[in-house]
Structures are given as structure tokens and as C-alpha cells.
Amino acid sequence: MIPRYARPEAAEIWSAQTRFTIMFEIEAHAADAMAELGVIPKAAAARIWERGRDAIWDVARIDEIERETKHDVLAFLTHISEIVGPEARFLHQGLTSSDINDTALAVQLTRATDLLMEDVELVLTALKRRALEHKLTPTVGRSHGIHAEPTTFGLKLAGYYAEFVRARERLAMARYEIATCAISGPIGTFASVDPRVEAHVAGKLGLAVEPISTQVIPRDRHAAYFATLGVVAASIERLATEIRHLQRTEVLEAEEPFDAGQKGSSAMPHKRNPILTENLTGLSRLVRSAVAPALENVALWHERDISHSSVERAIAPDTTVHLDFALRRLASVVERLVVYPENMARNLGQLGGLVHSQRVLLALTQKGLSREASYSAVQRNAMRVWRGEGVFLDFLKADPEVAAALSPGELEGLFDPTWHFSQVDTIFRRVFGDEAVSQRAAAE
Secondary structure: OOHHHOOHHHHHHOOHHHHHHHHHHHHHHHHHHHHHOOOOOHHHHHHHHHHHOOOOOOHHHHHHHHHHHOOHHHHHHHHHHHHHOHHHHHOOOOOOHHHHHHHHHHHHHHHHHHHHHHHHHHHHHHHHHHHHHOOOOEEEEEEOOEEEEEEEHHHHHHHHHHHHHHHHHHHHHHHHHHOEEOOOOHHHOOOOOOHHHHHHHHHHHOOEEOOOOOOOOOOHHHHHHHHHHHHHHHHHHHHHHHHHHHOOOOOOOEEOOOOOOOOOOOOOOOOOOOHHHHHHHHHHHHHHOOHHHHHHOOOOOOOOOOHHHHHHHHHHHHHHHHHHHHHHHHHHHHHOOEEOHHHHHHHHOOOOOHHHHHHHHHHHHHOOOOHHHHHHHHHHHHHHHHOOOOOHHHHHHHOHHHHHHOOHHHHHHOOOHHHHHOOHHHHHHHHHOHHHHHHHHHHO
16 A cells, blocks of 8 residues: 555554454454364463463564465464464364455455445535535536536535445445355365354454355455445546536636645646645546456456465555545545635626527427427527627527517526526435435525
């Protein structure tokens, strides 16, 4: 992971000390279950906890042992023996390395997902507040980057809110699927370890039991997990890209915060660059880069190989830590976003009323013109405005075919931007519920 984009809480989940502690707990919980089943002495299981519960693992020593053994779990077990003493011989009875590694990874990914879900809540809180604040702030909607019809800035933000509600639901499902324990021994047959040991360890760690493992937990679970993180990252980038476009000098409808003392350019003192949202775009790409390798990890040889291991050692910490950072940064950007309603109003009127072309089209059809004739009449006058020849409403009033169907007063009535907002409350109720809409109405 890149420390620049790592919060300590997220990075700690992937520290060597945390991982070794989880590995010890798996082994010790398994020893407890085996002691209850009479496989090992109860005194030995108690001694293992007594000496290992508060141990500070010597990472350098474990690395030293691994350089000789070329085996990470064996290196750790050897180090436990140095701390626990003779009773350590009762550890790992009938287990295999994947039982420890896969279950430890499940614990780490589950903890990381809990952080990510907290982060999404922060994003949702910020989006909801700002959406309600700008529920009726008029702005222009764009399709293909071109002015389309009026909308509100609150509706824009409400759309992102709904998307991150889906992100929260996807993360909850990803957590459910990845929080799986496998303590099934070589090849996953339970020949050397009682299934009750697995159930005990799973319960102690807050995991579900993997229904059938093949020495490893099936990697379709992990592929689905990292794909979910990729989708969340795509949602981050979509909102970040919107803010970046809105901050362009010729648009400037919204702007990410620019703090006192901040500098935008080493050469140009006037610059206020969208560095936060550009950073979010880059981090989103980084998270999504893990999706393809995770999918390729699904096809392991037979019951187990380790081609997935090196991939997961990199993508698991990278994606979760950087997505955590990105979500926190996004929440801050939305919360502190600078909004310029006056610029939105200016841009909305930039094309002299062309954004109301559909209303004129529909009104003409209601007066008896065919859709083709109505479209042609509106378009020929709209194109004159695009060429800079004058004002749309004036051209429509002067057009004989249009004027024969619609009076000047009727045409003027079609240019009221608030008409487009008649269903804003309906949409907000769908997104936020009745309570949020009524609270905002009371505040207004």
C-alpha cells in the first residue's frame, strides 16, 4: 500500500503484527476445540493462551526463520514454539497452512469491510445534507456534455446518494460472502481434523463455516469481493469526475474546497486546481486494477495451488486501504463543496432558452401539428440560436407555423424553468423518504 493514501486504522489491519495475532488466535481457538474433544490436553490449550495471548510477535525473527524454511506458516509456528514452549507441539494438529492463511485473510477482509461501510455512511450523510440544501437550486442538465434541460443541483446529488446506498448494500453482501472460515485440513476432507473444530473457530472469529473447501476457500468469493470494491470505486470516480467538470473555469458551478495557505501551482499563483477529485479518480483506477487478477485467481489447479497467494498479498491491503482513504476524502469534498448558484443560473440561461425546446415541441403536438412538423419547426429556430443570430423565444414568436398554433403568452409560459421541478419532491421521497422531505420543507 502507499502510505500517502493510507489511514492508520485501515493500514493497521494489514500490519504483520495484526496478521500474526489473528493467526495465533486461529491456532489457539482450534486448540481449545481439540482439547474439548480430547485430542490434546486441556492444560496445553490453556498454556498456549497464557503465553501467547499478549505476545508481541518478533517479525524480524519470523522473517529470519522463513528465509530458511521457505514457508511462512511454519516460520510462524516455530516462533510460537519459542514463546509458548513445549505445549506448542499441540498446535496445528491436523491442520494445513491454508486453514490458517485463508481464515486470517477472511478476518482481515471482514474488518476492512467494516471500515469501508463506515466510510460509505459518511459519504451518504454528506450527500444527503447537500442534496436537501440544494433541492431546488436550478442548474442545467447535460447529456453528451451539452445543455439538455433544467434540473436541480439537489437532484444531481440525490442521484449519487442513491448510488452509494447501493454501494452500502453491495459491501454488506461482500462482507457476508467473504467472512468465511475453513479449518478442514489437507485437501479439505476433514480426515485429520474434526469439523467441530472449524465450527468453534468460526464462531469465535465471527465467521461462517465454508460449506466445502478444497484445502483453500474457493476464490469465486474473493473475486466477487474485489469486484464489489471495483464498483464502489467506479461510483467514487463518477462523482469525482462530475465535480471536476463543474469546476472548470468556463463552468464553475461547484468547486472542491481550497484551504487557506493552499497553493494551486508552482508557476501560476492564480490556480485553484481540483486536486482532491483528480486524486480520487486515480485511486479509483488503482482499486479497479485488482478486479481482473482476482477473477484470474478463481481457476486454481485441482484442490489447491498458491498462484493466488502473491496476488492477494498485494491487492487485499492495497484495495481496501486505498478505497478507505478515497471514501473518507470524498465525504470531506462533498461536505465542504463550494456551490455557486449564480453561476448555475447564468449557465442555465446561456443558450437563450434552448433548454425549453422539448416543451415547445410537445405543446405544438398538443395543438394538432404532427410530431415531425413540430420537431422541424422547433429545430429550425433552435439552430438559428446556435448560430448566434438571436433569441429563441423571439424566433418562435416570429415563425408563422409556430405562431399559428401558439400565442405569444402561451410560448412565454413554456419558458418557465420551475415547471421542470414539479416532481422533485416525488423523487426526493423515493430517495430519502417522507421524513427527510418534510424536515427540509419545515426548515424552508
